[in-house]
Amino acid sequence: MDNLKTRLFKEKVAKGFMQLSGMLVTGSLFFIIGTILYKGLPYLSWEMITQLPKGGFYMGKEGGILNAILGSLYLAGVATVLATIIGVPIALFLNIYIKTSSKLAQYSKLMFDILYGIPSIVYGAVGFTIMVYFGIRASLLGGIITITLLTIPIVVRTVDELIRTVPNDLKHVTLSLGATNWEVAKVFILHIKPGIFTAILLAFGRAIGDVAGVLLTTGFSDNLPRYIDEPAATLPLAIFFQLSSPIPEVQGRAYASALILTFIILIIVICTHILSSKQNKHKL
Amino acid sequence: MLRTRLIKNAIAKQSSFVLLLISLSVVIIIGIGLTFKSIPLFESFNIWDLLTNHVWAPMKGSFGFLPFIMGTLSVTLVALLISCPLCILSSIYLTEYASNALKNMVLPLINVLAAIPPVLYGVWGVLFIVPAIQSYIAPLFGVSTSGYTILAGGIVLSVMIFPIMISIMVEVLKTIPAELKAASLSLGATKWETAQKVILRKAKPGIIAAIVLAISRAFGETIAVLMVCGNVSKIPTSIFDAGYPIPALIANNFGEMMSIPLYDSALMFSALLLFVIIFGFNLISRIILNRLEGKHNG
Known part of the structure; x- marks a missing residue:
C-alpha cells in the first residue's frame, strides 16, 4: 500500500481526468453544433428554404433546397405515422395482453432490441433488393417503407419503457372493475400520452436524419415530390451531394443545409424534453 | 354491450x-x-477466399473483401481507443461524483448528441477533423496526407458512439449496490480506489456489453465514415492511410452494381456480413444487459 499522501494525490489526479473526460464528451456536442453554425450561418438565406433548385443550381447558380426539405418532411412524417400505428399496439400487446414474463414477450423484446441495432444501410440494401425484384424504381414509397421498418423498433422500445413505469396496480384495478384488456389498453394510452409523443418525435428525428436507408431506396430529384412512386430529395442527401461538389458556393449551401437540419433536430429535441417533463408530472 | x-x-x-x-x-x-x-457469389468462390483476398476488382471478377474488413476494423479500433477511456471515466464521474444538478444537465445533453444525424457528424468531420489532421496532426508525425484518413473516421465515429456508451454505462453503474461501495469506503479506500477495485470489477460484464453495442454501431455507420475516410480499397497500414469500410462500399457502389456480373451479389454479401456480425454482437450484449437488469430488479 502506498502512503496516504500518494493515495490522496492519485484520487485527485483521477478526479481531474474524469472531469476532463466529462467535459470533452459534453463539449463535443457544442463543438459540432458550433462548427456547423459558424460555417453555415453566412450562407443561410431565405431563398435557400423557399425555392427549388433552378438550372445550374449545382454549379453555384440560384435556387434553394425546398425540394429536399419537403421531401424529408413527407418521408419522415408518413414513415413516423406508420411506425406509430404499428409500434404502439405491439408495445401494448406485449405488456397488457400477454404476461410480461412469458417467453413470447421476452423474445419479442429481445428481437426489437436487436432490430434497433441493425444499421440502416442493411435495411437499405434489403429494401433495394426487394424493389429491384419487383421492378419498382427508387421512389418516395420505397423510402417510406424502409424508414418505417427502421423506426418501428424505436417506437416499440420507447413505448415499452413507458408502460413499464406505470404501476401494475393500474392494470389490476381496471381489470377488476370488469374492463376488457382493450379498455385497459385505452386507459394506459391516456396515461402515457405525453410519452407516446416523445416516442413519435424520437422516431421522426431518426427518420429525418437517415441517409444510408434513403440513399438506396428513395433516389433524388430536383422537383417537389408529387406522387408516391416518384423519386424524392431528402435533406441529408442534399447535404451530402452538395458537400462533395468542388464549387465553393455549392459547398457553402451544404453548410447552410446542414444548419437547417440542425435546427430541425434541435426543435425536435426541445419538444421531446418538454414532453418528457410533462410525462414525469403525470406519474402516479 | 358486453x-x-x-x-x-x-x-x-x-x-x-x-x-x-x-x-x-x-x-x-x-x-x-x-x-x-449472396448465393451466386458463393457458387463461384468459397467464403474463406472472399474474406482473405485483398484484390477488389469487380470488372475482372475478383472480389476480395479484406481491404474493407480491415478498413472497418481499423476505424472501429481507433474509435474505441478514443471513446472507451473517455466514456468509462465520464460515467464513473457522473454516477459517483457528480451532483444531481450536474447529472440532470449532462445526461440530456448526451441525448442531444444521440439525436444528431450521422450526416451532420460527417459535415463536422469534413469541416474540422479532416483539415486539422491535414495541417496539424499529420505533420506532427512527419506525414503528409489529404486528411481523409482512418484517423479522421475513427475520431468522428468515437464521438458518434459516446451517447450509446455513456447511457448504457451509467445505467450499469447505477445497478451496483450501495452497500458494496459503502463497505469499501468505510475500510478507508478512496473513492477512486473504490471505483477501480469494486465498482469497475462488479460492473465489468455490463461495461463490456456497452462496448460491444458501441462496436456494432460503429461497424454499421455509413455516411459519416464514408465522408471522411477517403475510400481507397487498399489495406490501410497506418492511421494516416485512407480506408474503405464495408458500409461505405455498399453506399458508393449500389448504383452500378447491376451492370457487372456478380457485383450485386458481392455487395449483398457484404451487407449479409454486416448483418450477421451486428446481429450476433447485439444478441450477446442485450442478453448480458437483460440479465443484469433482471438481477437488479429481483
Missing part, C-alpha cells in the same frame, strides 16, 4: 398480434433475402 366489448377486445388482440409477427419477420426477411442474393 358482446361488442368482447369482440372489440378480440379484434384488438388479434390485430396487434399480427402486427407483432409482421414486424418480427423483418429479421428473417433480411437474413433470408441477403443470403439468397
Whole structure:
C-alpha cells in the first residue's frame, strides 16, 4: 500500500481526468453544433428554404433546397405515422395482453432490441433488393417503407419503457372493475400520452436524419415530390451531394443545409424534453 | 354491450398480434433475402477466399473483401481507443461524483448528441477533423496526407458512439449496490480506489456489453465514415492511410452494381456480413444487459 499522501494525490489526479473526460464528451456536442453554425450561418438565406433548385443550381447558380426539405418532411412524417400505428399496439400487446414474463414477450423484446441495432444501410440494401425484384424504381414509397421498418423498433422500445413505469396496480384495478384488456389498453394510452409523443418525435428525428436507408431506396430529384412512386430529395442527401461538389458556393449551401437540419433536430429535441417533463408530472 | 366489448377486445388482440409477427419477420426477411442474393457469389468462390483476398476488382471478377474488413476494423479500433477511456471515466464521474444538478444537465445533453444525424457528424468531420489532421496532426508525425484518413473516421465515429456508451454505462453503474461501495469506503479506500477495485470489477460484464453495442454501431455507420475516410480499397497500414469500410462500399457502389456480373451479389454479401456480425454482437450484449437488469430488479 502506498502512503496516504500518494493515495490522496492519485484520487485527485483521477478526479481531474474524469472531469476532463466529462467535459470533452459534453463539449463535443457544442463543438459540432458550433462548427456547423459558424460555417453555415453566412450562407443561410431565405431563398435557400423557399425555392427549388433552378438550372445550374449545382454549379453555384440560384435556387434553394425546398425540394429536399419537403421531401424529408413527407418521408419522415408518413414513415413516423406508420411506425406509430404499428409500434404502439405491439408495445401494448406485449405488456397488457400477454404476461410480461412469458417467453413470447421476452423474445419479442429481445428481437426489437436487436432490430434497433441493425444499421440502416442493411435495411437499405434489403429494401433495394426487394424493389429491384419487383421492378419498382427508387421512389418516395420505397423510402417510406424502409424508414418505417427502421423506426418501428424505436417506437416499440420507447413505448415499452413507458408502460413499464406505470404501476401494475393500474392494470389490476381496471381489470377488476370488469374492463376488457382493450379498455385497459385505452386507459394506459391516456396515461402515457405525453410519452407516446416523445416516442413519435424520437422516431421522426431518426427518420429525418437517415441517409444510408434513403440513399438506396428513395433516389433524388430536383422537383417537389408529387406522387408516391416518384423519386424524392431528402435533406441529408442534399447535404451530402452538395458537400462533395468542388464549387465553393455549392459547398457553402451544404453548410447552410446542414444548419437547417440542425435546427430541425434541435426543435425536435426541445419538444421531446418538454414532453418528457410533462410525462414525469403525470406519474402516479 | 358486453358482446361488442368482447369482440372489440378480440379484434384488438388479434390485430396487434399480427402486427407483432409482421414486424418480427423483418429479421428473417433480411437474413433470408441477403443470403439468397449472396448465393451466386458463393457458387463461384468459397467464403474463406472472399474474406482473405485483398484484390477488389469487380470488372475482372475478383472480389476480395479484406481491404474493407480491415478498413472497418481499423476505424472501429481507433474509435474505441478514443471513446472507451473517455466514456468509462465520464460515467464513473457522473454516477459517483457528480451532483444531481450536474447529472440532470449532462445526461440530456448526451441525448442531444444521440439525436444528431450521422450526416451532420460527417459535415463536422469534413469541416474540422479532416483539415486539422491535414495541417496539424499529420505533420506532427512527419506525414503528409489529404486528411481523409482512418484517423479522421475513427475520431468522428468515437464521438458518434459516446451517447450509446455513456447511457448504457451509467445505467450499469447505477445497478451496483450501495452497500458494496459503502463497505469499501468505510475500510478507508478512496473513492477512486473504490471505483477501480469494486465498482469497475462488479460492473465489468455490463461495461463490456456497452462496448460491444458501441462496436456494432460503429461497424454499421455509413455516411459519416464514408465522408471522411477517403475510400481507397487498399489495406490501410497506418492511421494516416485512407480506408474503405464495408458500409461505405455498399453506399458508393449500389448504383452500378447491376451492370457487372456478380457485383450485386458481392455487395449483398457484404451487407449479409454486416448483418450477421451486428446481429450476433447485439444478441450477446442485450442478453448480458437483460440479465443484469433482471438481477437488479429481483
